[in-house]
Amino acid sequence: MKLFDLQQEVYRPLWLRVAITVACLGWAAVEFASGAPFWGVLFAAIGAYAGHQFFIAFDPKAPDERDGKE
Template sequence: MTFLDPRHPFFRPLWRRVAVVAACLGWGLFEFASGAPFWGILFTAAGAYAAWVLLIVFAPEE
């Protein structure tokens, strides 16, 4: 079991993958703006990981 499984059928549409990445990065920026750097770093790192897994190295199954 992985932290984020790109082979799950939920992540097949591109808009869902982009939405997950945008939500994580957006929430990280919100946390930085509200003065919570720990949570900002945590969510920004999760967004960067999600971008890597879901957008950069994503290989759709036929």
């Protein structure tokens, strides 16, 4: 079990994946604008990780289909 498993069934809707990624990157912009570069980098990294997991590595199949089970 991974600490941050972004391949779960709950993240299947596209609007949710977009909202999470945009919220993280948007908050990073707020932190950079307010002069807090540590938090800006942290949230930018979280947003980049979420973007990668949701749009590049995401497998929209159900978990049982991914494992080869029926």
